[in-house]
Amino acid sequence: MISTDRMAAIDANAAALGVPRKQLMESSGNAVARVVRSVAEPGESVELVCGRGNNGGDASVAARFLSGYDVTVHLLGRPESITTDIAGENWETLVNAGIPTESVVDAGSLEFGTADVVVDAMLGTGISGALRDPERTAAERINDAGEARATVVSVDVPSGIDADTGAPAGGADAVAVDADHVVTFHDEKPGLGSLSVELTVADIGIPEAAERFTGPGDLLGIGRASDSHKGENGEVLVVGGGPYTGAPTLSARAALRAGADLVRVACPAAVAREVQGFSENLIVHGLSGETLGPSHLARIRELAADHDTVVFGPGLGDAEATLSFVREFLAEHEGRIVVDADALRVVPDMETSAELICTPHQGELEAMGGKTAADPDDRAALVGEFAADLGHTLLVKGAVDVVASPDGEVRLNRTGNPGMTVGGTGDVLAGTVGALAATTDPFEAAATGAYANGLAGDSAAETNGDGLVATDLIDRLPQALYDE
Numbered sequence: 001m002i003s004t005d006r007m008a009a010i011d012a013n014a015a016a017l018g019v020p021r022k023q024l025m026e027s028s029g030n031a032v033a034r035v036v037r038s039v040a041e042p043g044e045s046v047e048l049v050c051g052r053g054n055n056g057g058d059a060s061v062a063a064r065f066l067s068g069y070d071v072t073v074h075l076l077g078r079p080e081s082i083t084t085d086i087a088g089e090n091w092e093t094l095v096n097a098g099i100p101t102e103s104v105v106d107a108g109s110l111e112f113g114t115a116d117v118v119v120d121a122m123l124g125t126g127i128s129g130a131l132r133d134p135e136r137t138a139a140e141r142i143n144d145a146g147e148a149r150a151t152v153v154s155v156d157v158p159s160g161i162d163a164d165t166g167a168p169a170g171g172a173d174a175v176a177v178d179a180d181h182v183v184t185f186h187d188e189k190p191g192l193g194s195l196s197v198e199l200t201v202a203d204i205g206i207p208e209a210a211e212r213f214t215g216p217g218d219l220l221g222i223g224r225a226s227d228s229h230k231g232e233n234g235e236v237l238v239v240g241g242g243p244y245t246g247a248p249t250l251s252a253r254a255a256l257r258a259g260a261d262l263v264r265v266a267c268p269a270a271v272a273r274e275v276q277g278f279s280e281n282l283i284v285h286g287l288s289g290e291t292l293g294p295s296h297l298a299r300i301r302e303l304a305a306d307h308d309t310v311v312f313g314p315g316l317g318d319a320e321a322t323l324s325f326v327r328e329f330l331a332e333h334e335g336r337i338v339v340d341a342d343a344l345r346v347v348p349d350m351e352t353s354a355e356l357i358c359t360p361h362q363g364e365l366e367a368m369g370g371k372t373a374a375d376p377d378d379r380a381a382l383v384g385e386f387a388a389d390l391g392h393t394l395l396v397k398g399a400v401d402v403v404a405s406p407d408g409e410v411r412l413n414r415t416g417n418p419g420m421t422v423g424g425t426g427d428v429l430a431g432t433v434g435a436l437a438a439t440t441d442p443f444e445a446a447a448t449g450a451y452a453n454g455l456a457g458d459s460a461a462e463t464n465g466d467g468l469v470a471t472d473l474i475d476r477l478p479q480a481l482y483d484e
């Protein structure tokens, strides 16, 4: 089962692996034609109704795979109005090849009374809102044909239906195609199971790696709305510092560069001036003393309640009083917390209703009671089991990062390079994930953060080789995350 957003991400990841969308469209069209062949004899009439997006493109391809049938392809609109290059190219091929085509200006003129099969390729996952004309009227004509004698085969999803919910897009009363058969691609979509249709899930050649590994598609879900206000894109609180001052500052600066609107640092007063000195972009709260401990609990809770995410741990140290403060904070807080460094060790034996994203390296993972293995697939399975046991998201850092959700989803990240073993890159990652988790679910935030952090590191290595330092990554985060 795969949501339409995740499908779009996998599609982009497949393209990055060398399988461009036009190639996928060729496979999709072929799969549609195979289903048509299974419901109609050669010589029978097949009317294909194309919208102006890639859903329509799939049917233009299908028409080429239906030699021997009495095929007509109807485009809803003028060829110039086709919205994607690949759908436009496939339409042009039909015209060049002399396959019967028609550009429909008035859908009221459509008439499929004698058709044996009608292929509905008007709208797929690109639908927004209730069907508008000409698709709306065309859907009514297709349904009339279905009630008469035609078998209606929908491409990807019946047009008018939201593939994620199975309900008509734009409300229960909206018009949608009443399909007999749906050919969907790669994996079942959440909404299709509730429809009374025969369902074919076609393998269109998307490599497993497009789903298993992070890629540019994983960046599609992030980025701010053009009309957003200050604070809407995340407020992050970094709690750390004491024995160290660089670590919390790196996390905080990374959170800003990863797109958070406001980043505050809560640290011992003894180091507050130093932390502030690193960056005028941060808001620093100094709390009495040289390390954080139980006496600061009330103040940190109060601050944390006003933030979308808390990044907990960078530079805190492992003094007994500090760890007991960490334990108490994690147990009571109810929001999202990225837990890093020394704070990680208290996670395994505690109950909390907070959503934790734990970011251990292999050694810290083992200290938490998790297991590791040399083979990446074995390691992925072990991390997945451990995340389920903990009930929290894990991002285990390594040459290949393993990200696992509490419900067993696992993704691997291959970006990054050996130069990133330098101190501070983990603090940068924690801050990045903290910023992303303010607006994205924990598992996606962790996967996207690992991917972008590695890309920033790869870009830093191009300039500085093994001499790269953590601040090089921070400067490159915006390009890694937000450059198309």
Ligand SMILES: NC(=O)C1=CN([C@@H]2O[C@H](COP(=O)(O)OP(=O)(O)OC[C@H]3O[C@@H](n4cnc5c(N)ncnc54)[C@H](O)[C@@H]3O)[C@@H](O)[C@H]2O)[C@@H](O)CC1
Binding pocket: 007, 008, 010, 011, 021, 024, 025, 028, 051, 052, 053, 054, 055, 056, 057, 058, 083, 084, 122, 123, 124, 125, 126, 127, 128, 129, 130, 131, 132, 133, 135, 155, 156, 157, 185
């Ligand atoms: N990996 C993938 O995601 C693949 C997707 N493919 C196909 O691509 C489809 C998605 O293509 P697109 O993203 O181009 O989107 P669609 O083809 O589903 O729809 C886009 C078009 O519909 C119009 N539109 C949107 N809402 C409307 C409404 N309510 N009434 C009337 N018109 C409306 C838009 O203006 C645009 O022209 C999938 O459903 C599938 O069939 C396949 O070609 C291959 C692989």
Ligand SMILES: [K+]
Binding pocket: 055, 120, 121, 122, 123, 124, 154, 155, 156, 157, 158, 159
């Ligand atoms: K469709």
